[in-house]
Amino acid sequence: MNVFRKPLVLIIIFSVLAIACNRKAEEExxxxxxxxxxxxxxxxxxxxxxxxxxxxxxxxxxxxxxxxLAYSNFNFEKPYEPVYIEVECRIIKSDSLIVSADFDSTMVVTKVLKITKEIPEGPCN
Structure with missing residues (x-):
């Protein structure tokens, strides 16, 4: 019986640590x-x-x-016309193997809050 007790305790401890680390990563x-x-x-x-x-x-x-999709719905005649957006996003380091390597960081858009052709007055102009 004692032979199984130590490995069982170790498995429980490692499981608790793994769950705690995973929660911390999700929060970050x-x-x-x-x-x-x-x-x-x-x-x-x-x-x-x-x-x-x-x-x-x-x-x-x-x-x-x-x-x-929202950008293409504006039906611009030329590509690269700027639009004003407000989005929920995460910023990550760019992958060095693709075009995004020309940029230090990549913005991963998770939700579009606003998109408009009208660029507001202020620092965007």
Whole structure:
């Protein structure tokens, strides 16, 4: 009976530690989520976002699959026309093997809050 007790206790301890670490990682991921406001440009080769407040430029990954659709609904004659957007997103380090490597960071859009052709007065103009 004692032979099984020590491994069982170790398994329970490691399970509790693994669950605690996983929760901490989920909390950190959620804390990285933020709302971004700025100019978005879309075209065949570039998907970029310029943050109005910071002036930083990001490569855009549309995980919600709604940003590119909303942009294309404007029916611009030329690509890369900027629009003003407000989105919920996460900022991650860009992958060095694809086009996004030209950008330091990638903005992963999780939810589109607002998209409009009218660029508001202020730092975006």
């Amino acid at each position: 991921e959620q804390s990285l989520a933020r709302t971004a406001k700025g100019l978005y440009s879309y075209g065949p080769e570039i998907k970029s976002f310029t943050d109005c407040e910071e002036g930083r430029e990001y490569w855009v990954a549309d995980s919600a699959k709604t940003l590119e």
